[in-house]
Amino acid sequence: MNNGAPYLDFNDAGGQQEFSSVAEQHHEKEEIKARLQSQIESVLYHLLPAGKVRHGQFFIGDVEGNPGESMKVELTGEKAGVWYDHAAGSGGDILDLWARSRGMDTRTQFRDVMDDVRGWLGESVRLPPVSMQPTQRREPPMDELGPHTGKWDYFDTNGQLLVCVYRYDPPGRRKQFRPLDVRTGKWQSPAVTPLYNLPGIMQAAEVVLVEGEKSAQALIEAGIPATTSMGSKGQINRADWSVLQGKRVIIWPDRDKAGWEYAQLASQAARNAGVREVSILTPPEEKPEKWDAADAMAEGMDVRAFIHGTPRQKPQTRKRRIRLMDWTFDRYDGPPPPREWLVEGVLPLGVPGMVAAIGGAGKSMLLLDLCIKVAQIHTGNPIPTEALGGPLVPIEGTAVMLTAEDDQDEIHRRLNLLVGDLPDPRRLIVIPLPNAGGAMPLVAMGREGPVLTDAYEEMRQELLEIPDLRLVVIDPLQSFAGGDVNSDPAAGSMFFAGLGRIAAETGATTLVAHHFKKVGSKPIHSASEAREAIRGTTALVDGGRWSYALWEASQDESIKICTQLQRSYERDSVFNGAVVKSNWPVDKAVRVYVRESSTGLLQDRSVDLAMRISGNEDLSKSLVMALGKAASNGQPFTKTGGNGVFERRSELPGDLQAFSKHKIAELIDSLLRTGRLVQCVAPGSHIKKWLDVPGGEFALGVGEFQLGSGAE
Numbered sequence: 237m238n239n240g241a242p243y244l245d246f247n248d249a250g251g252q253q254e255f256s257s258v259a260e261q262h263h264e265k266e267e268i269k270a271r272l273q274s275q276i277e278s279v280l281y282h283l284l285p286a287g288k289v290r291h292g293q294f295f296i297g298d299v300e301g302n303p304g305e306s307m308k309v310e311l312t313g314e315k316a317g318v319w320y321d322h323a324a325g326s327g328g329d330i331l332d333l334w335a336r337s338r339g340m341d342t343r344t345q346f347r348d349v350m351d352d353v354r355g356w357l358g359e360s361v362r363l364p365p366v367s368m369q370p371t372q373r374r375e376p377p378m379d380e381l382g383p384h385t386g387k388w389d390y391f392d393t394n395g396q397l398l399v400c401v402y403r404y405d406p407p408g409r410r411k412q413f414r415p416l417d418v419r420t421g422k423w424q425s426p427a428v429t430p431l432y433n434l435p436g437i438m439q440a441a442e443v444v445l446v447e448g449e450k451s452a453q454a455l456i457e458a459g460i461p462a463t464t465s466m467g468s469k470g471q472i473n474r475a476d477w478s479v480l481q482g483k484r485v486i487i488w489p490d491r492d493k494a495g496w497e498y499a500q501l502a503s504q505a506a507r508n509a510g511v512r513e514v515s516i517l518t519p520p521e522e523k524p525e526k527w528d529a530a531d532a533m534a535e536g537m538d539v540r541a542f543i544h545g546t547p548r549q550k551p552q553t554r555k556r557r558i559r560l561m562d563w564t565f566d567r568y569d570g571p572p573p574p575r576e577w578l579v580e581g582v583l584p585l586g587v588p589g590m591v592a593a594i595g596g597a598g599k600s601m602l603l604l605d606l607c608i609k610v611a612q613i614h615t616g617n618p619i620p621t622e623a624l625g626g627p628l629v630p631i632e633g634t635a636v637m638l639t640a641e642d643d644q645d646e647i648h649r650r651l652n653l654l655v656g657d658l659p660d661p662r663r664l665i666v667i668p669l670p671n672a673g674g675a676m677p678l679v680a681m682g683r684e685g686p687v688l689t690d691a692y693e694e695m696r697q698e699l700l701e702i703p704d705l706r707l708v709v710i711d712p713l714q715s716f717a718g719g720d721v722n723s724d725p726a727a728g729s730m731f732f733a734g735l736g737r738i739a740a741e742t743g744a745t746t747l748v749a750h751h752f753k754k755v756g757s758k759p760i761h762s763a764s765e766a767r768e769a770i771r772g773t774t775a776l777v778d779g780g781r782w783s784y785a786l787w788e789a790s791q792d793e794s795i796k797i798c799t800q801l802q803r804s805y806e807r808d809s810v811f812n813g814a815v816v817k818s819n820w821p822v823d824k825a826v827r828v829y830v831r832e833s834s835t836g837l838l839q840d841r842s843v844d845l846a847m848r849i850s851g852n853e854d855l856s857k858s859l860v861m862a863l864g865k866a867a868s869n870g871q872p873f874t875k876t877g878g879n880g881v882f883e884r885r886s887e888l889p890g891d892l893q894a895f896s897k898h899k900i901a902e903l904i905d906s907l908l909r910t911g912r913l914v915q916c917v918a919p920g921s922h923i924k925k926w927l928d929v930p931g932g933e934f935a936l937g938v939g940e941f942q943l944g945s946g947a948e
Contacts, residue, residue, distance in 0.1 A: 272330045273316040283337045299336040303677040338424040348422045388449035429466040437461045442484040447498045451529035469498045477509035484513045491519035491527040503551035515548040578745045581823045582626035586743045588735035589782030592750040592770045603709045607635035610707045611664035625827045633706030636665045640715030643670040653835040678716045686727040705742045711749040732779030760787040767816035783817035843902035858889045864929035870942030872926040
């Protein structure tokens with residue numbers, strides 16, 4: 237398979253020299269291991285840049301660096317660097333992880349691993365002491381993989397050997413590959429990997445791209461210019477695809493899900509390299525799972541006829557074309573459309589935003605409750621519904637929540653606590669990812685920076701199919717971001733650009749739950765301090781167009797509030813909350829949330845507290861008297877709208893004029909619930925909206941509007 241080209245094959249070379257004793261190797265290993273443990277997060281992000289840190293552990297899909305959470309690495313204590321891959325059933329220490337991620341083995345390539353680590357640490361490679369003359373030893377024993385079962389050589393365009401890739405098929409285990417970098421003599425793949433068969437595809441106008449050297453070589457031996465990239469699909473972006481510029485590329489995928497995923501990723505890499513055309517063959521339906529080009533050759537298939545005669549598919553792509561002249565000033569002529577709200581005066585409809593708090597504050601429960609309330613709304617429901625410091629706009633719609641941390645059983649328990657039933661159960665969709673295929677990264681790190689993933693596109697398409705979508709909640713942000721959104725401004729911007737597109741196309745509000753950064757024991761005293769506490773770069777907060785923060789009240793404040801509410805004090809039971817970022821004027825008043833003991837849900841108790849403060853009962857009486865007097869004069873108020881209490885607050889007693897719009901609305905709701913105010917139907921109307929006191933003229937149905945009341 238080497239086409240007769242001379243090269244030095246390290247796999248077939250004579251025995252290695254033993255330069256150090258077992259004791260010296262152990263000492264060196266422990267020294268290097270300690271160095272790596274001391275900067276463990278930097279090491280992990282160097283080896284596995286798509287990983288993420290959560291709850292003192294580092295999560296990644298596998299040792300090859302694919303996004304996901306099947307594998308975790310400890311970050312603290314003596315176990316720092318210890319890893320375990322639940323999907324593969326394997327694990328080890330930080331040195332094992334270094335070796336595996338670089339395509340090496342610590343037992344058979346100890347010196348190569350140590351030299352590679354020292355090179356990253358900035359140290360010179362250790363050489364044997366001059367005084368130690370190498371002694372010849374017998375061939376090293378075969379490791380547990382056994383003899384290699386295949387070998388493929390990668391050359392540069394001049395025919396010089398670059399890399400040898402060996403395949404192993406150990407009994408009862410998955411096949412494994414070990415690349416040997418011929419230039420360095422190390423068992424690892426180069427930082428930038430070549431494509432296979434470079435001399436054979438250089439002059440070809442059309443190239444067939446397959447997955448794996450075995451399939452590529454089978455086609456090459458049939459006289460077809462074929463190639464593949466080195467390693468798994470997770471290493472596609474490490475390959476140099478520039479040789480394909482200007483060529484027509486036909487991708488022949490393996491007949492399975494992994495093969496299709498490889499084809500999509502490879503097609504994107506080929507397009508980025510400037511290929512003339514790229515298409516994907518459709519494997520025959522009757523062929524078995526994992527069927528590939530090598531199988532076709534073994535069957536005696538006329539592969540040339542198959543390549544040029546079988547149906548092809550275009551790679552999935554997002555077309556984007558902006559026609560500048562469609563967006564001139566006259567498009568904005570006339571009065572602007574009114575702003576639409578999900579929560580009136582607080583949270584707009586159709587925008588991306590976040591809700592942030594410390595871990596364990598209860599933001600997931602709060603957001604689930606918000607979804608429930610959106611799904612509960614129906615046109616015949618007269619009961620006002622409130623959330624996040626304001627009333628929900630009473631328009632029917634669907635709410636969707638994707639949660640990566642809670643499983644189906646936990647969601648079931650929470651729903652049982654929060655809601656009995658819904659007018660239409662289909663209006664509430666809650667997807668616990670642990671039971672639905674695991675993590676779903678919406679952003680990943682590509683060769684040229686962060687990109688939106690196929691998972692994002694699939695989710696977007698499904699959301700577009702919901703005609704009355706009002707709310708989408710993603711919980712938490714870190715579990716859906718394959719890139720490092722906390723330290724990389726571009727990744728954070730890309731994540732919210734994706735949410736913004738969904739919001740714009742569906743008209744729904746898209747919210748993501750996020751964490752505060754670790755600030756030690758330093759308390760938060762204000763909304764501005766809470767904004768600064770949100771984890772990540774300023775670009776992450778600025779990427780969303782709306783942010784709400786929840787922060788714990790001090791112990792003294794919590795005790796005082798619990799006393800006013802006549803309940804016993806409990807730690808972590810009182811939080812403050814406010815809008816800390818908005819691109820529009822909204823109610824940014826700080827509200828007080830108290831945890832409900834039966835459900836654990838944070839309930840807004842701001843109005844109840846205001847009512848219990850000395851003097852506020854007098855304000856309630858003043859409001860009842862003012863509204864009753866206005867009704868008796870033929871100029872009644874409504875709760876909201878043009879004749880709303882807040883809009884006509886200049887007619888109220890002085891102290892009430894200082895109340896915010898939503899504080900007034902909540903005060904009115906409290907008076908309606910206690911029967912001190914009633915909503916009435918006016919003559920000629922069918923809507924119960926005019927406010928009066930029990931026994932008043934409008935309450936009895938005999939009231940008449942007077943000039944200046946704004947009656948409809």
